Amino acid sequence: MMGLLQRYTKIMKMVVVFALHLFADTLADNVDDLCPSADMTSGKLVTSHLSVHGVENVLPLCGMQYIVPVMATLYQGMLAASQQQGSNFMFTTSVHPTDGHKIESINNVYSVDPFEWVLFDYTTKMPSKEGVDFIEVTSESAYLWQYVNTSAGYDLNYTGPCGGPSTIAFLTVSSENTNDAFEQVCSRPILIQATGPTAFTLLQDAHDQLPIYVKAVLDMQMNTVTEINGVPNVKGKAWTGYYAGSNMMIPNDLAMTNVSNGDHVVFRYEEVDGENDPVNVGAPSAGQRSILLYAVMLLTTVMPLILINLISLFCQIIISLPKATTQLMMGLLQLYTKMVVVFALLFADTLADNVDNLCPSADMTSGMGDVQLVNSYLSVDGVENVLQLCGMQYMVPVKATLYQGMLAASQQQGSNFMFTISPVDPTYGHFIESINNVPSNDPFYWMLFENATKMSSLVGVDFIDITSESAYLWQYVNTSAGHDSNYTGPCGGPTVIAPTMPLLYNVAFLTFSSENTNNSFEQVCNRPVLIQATGTTAFDLLQDANDQLPIYVKAVLDMQMNTVTEINGVSNVNGKAWTGYYAGSNMMIPNDLAMTNVSNGDHVVFRYEEVDGENEEVDGENEEVDGENEEVDGENEEVDGENDPVNVGAPSAGQHIILLYAVMLLTTVMPLI
Known part of the structure; x- marks a missing residue:
């Protein structure tokens, strides 16, 4: 009996095991068809970044941050970025059944052969070998879209200004000294560009990114903040920036x-003295000078006439003086009036001359980031059996010289356009030695022609200011027959060779004021200077200006002290020296010019001013001033009509004053005289 029971139990175990195997296989098949348990949890979001480096003269958008689910494709990431970034990132696509989505346009810029939108991997800086549907976005991944001339092929590295995700700074706006309704901001993170951001752009970015929390009113010319969250600067109180955790104050500019x-900037509403009061910033403008002079003219011309008539009435009616006595008194008063008129006219003429000799007021404002670029073209018609390069397009700032245009063209056209120069002549400027490795070899020289006239240029590359759509031609010419020849080569038509890359130079502006100098000083008004994109200082700016503008800029620099000792023949002397300022403000640049960084669009003005003993050091031949006030006198060279500030634009403030004064004399004083 026990044996049968054991055999039955054994058989039942086998049946159960077999049934369990069948059930387990079925269950396993069902489980295998499901997603892994790790994928069944709540969806995880990650941060990613996109950059767009588009057409020339359009600001790149570097490191646009967006949130996207794990395992999303880059195309889905672009949809998410478009939704989260709004007008910063818009795109259109076409769909291919095998290759997936193809990007047709980004931010309304369409692919037009040979220019196409090319995707780069931020890590490698190489173009992606896969389309947007084959790339899965991971945490902190970054991709770049660049508008590329693909005629040379796709196998090229990204070399533009975008380098990856935006960095983060922090902003606090303290409620101290404000009213109870003020909404403070406490250590809010702000996405900023990886290179070049300033405290001013930090407030701009905060205003754009945090419109609910940050409402900053900014002065775009003075680079200052005038109001935060409804609390404006007033006489004696203003918003002042500090580095968090310190009393290190940020300059008003x-x-x-x-x-x-990682920087943390704090703005506090504090009492300010007269010098730092933003309400008092800025020297009197030409308009303010005009109003002042107008008041002087009223006091010295019209008011004496009114006084004469009142005295005459008083004498005749009230005192009843004899007519002869009254006439004598009137004669004396009229003589006095004539003397005052002559004095006032001389004063007005002198003040008007001083106003006219300064740079136009439009050239004296700061243009932070405001760099206007124009299209220009260069052609090279070289030696025989060498392909001509006709209509090489490049971008250059307005008012740049042709030499600066050639620097810009060389950078943007690469191997299409290379040149060397001989040592600079102080009178004639740059002389072109070779173009594209073909040197001048007597009697063959590189000659410059103007595209519009096909005539050889009468002036050198430093005397020509580039305008929009201007075009010039270089031809390798046998000059044995003389220089007076017309261009007869194949270049000059509508052919255009597009640039291989955008303008990578930044542009700053330089002014040398003639105020306090003598009549022969050659001032410089708002001249553009090509500078490196990063690391340029005010000292570098003067060096670059010396190299690029030898006809206009002759600055003598102390390479050890990083100071300027002479500009255009006017030297620092005991009690007077050159001092740098940001245009449109009284924000002084330290005497050590290497301490001040210069960014794209900055405008630096040098003035010749008196300096007190505390701010001046004289050591042998060199003088150094720390720069409370400085300006110098010197030599001047003649400027042509276009560059002469007296001839620029509408009548100047001084010319208006002379005209106004003449009208007043003719209509009031002269009839009485």
Whole structure:
């Protein structure tokens, strides 16, 4: 009996095991068809970044941050970025059944052969070998879209200004000294560009990114903040920036202070003295001078006439003086009036001359980031059996010289256009030695022609200011028959060779004021200077200006002290020296010019001013001033009509004053005289 029971139990175990195997296989098949348990949890979001480096003269958008689910394709990431970034990132596509989505346009810029939108991997800087549907977005991944001339093929590295995700700075706006309704901001993170951000752009970015929390009113010319969250600067009180955790104050011109990754900037509403009161910033403008002079003219011309008539009435009616006595008194008063009129006219003429000799007021304002670029073209018609390069397109700032245009063209056209120069002549400027490795070899020289006239240029590359759509031609010419020849080569038509890359130079502007100098000083008004995109200082700016503008800029620099000792023949002397300022403000640049960074669009003005003993050091031949006030006198060279500030634009303030004064004399004083 026990044996049967054991055999039955054994058989039942086998049946159960077999049934369990069948059930387990079925269950396993069902489980295998499901997603892994790790994928069944709540969806995880990650941060990713996109950059767009588009057409020339359009600001690149570097490191646009967006949130996207794990395992999303880059195409889905672009949809998410478009939704989260709004007008910063818009795109259109076409769909291919095998290759997936193809990007047709980004931010309304369409692919037009040979220019196409090319995708780059931020890590490798190489173009992606896969389309947007084959790339899965991972945490902190970054991709770049660049508008590329693909005629040379796709196998090229990304070399543009975008380098990856935006960095982060922090902003606090303290409620101290404000009213109870003020909404403070406490250590809010702000996405900023990886390179070049300032305290001014930090407020701009905060205003754009946090419109609910940050409402900053900014002065775009002075680079200052005039109001935060409804609390404006008033006489004696203003918003002042500090580095968090310190009493290190940020200059009133916020564009002077760079902001780096992790920096924390705090703005406090504080009492300010007269010098730092933003209400008092800025020297009197030409308009203010005109109003002042107009008041002087009224006091010295019209008012004496009114006084004469009142005295005459008083004498005749009230005192009843004899007619002869009254006439004598009137004669004396009229003589006095004539003397005052002559004095006032001389004063007005002198003041008007001083106003006219200064740069136009439009050239004296700061243009932070405001760099206007224009299209220009160069052609090279070289030696026989060498392909001509006709209509090489490049971008260059307005008012740049042709030499600066050639620097810009060389950078943007690469191997299409290379040149060397001989040592610079102080009178004639740059002389072109070779173009595209073909040197001048007597009697063959490189000659410059103007495309519009096909005539050889009468002036050198430093005397020509580039205008929009201007075009010039270089031809390798046998000059044995003389220089007076017309261009007869194949270049000059509508052919255009597009640039291989955008303008990578930044542009700053330079002014040398003639104020306090003598009549022969050659001033420089708002001249553009090509500078390196990063690391340029005010000292570098003067060096670059010396190299690029030898006809206009002759600055003598102390390479050890990083100071300027002479500009255009006017030297620092005991009690007077050159001092740098940001245009449109009284924000002084330190005497050590290497301490001040210069960014794209900055405008630096040098003035010759008196300096007190505390601010001046004289050591042998060199003088150094720390720069409370400085300006110098010197030599001047003649300027042509276009560059003469007296001839620029509408009548100047001084000319208006002379005209107004003449009208007043003719209509009031002269009839009485």
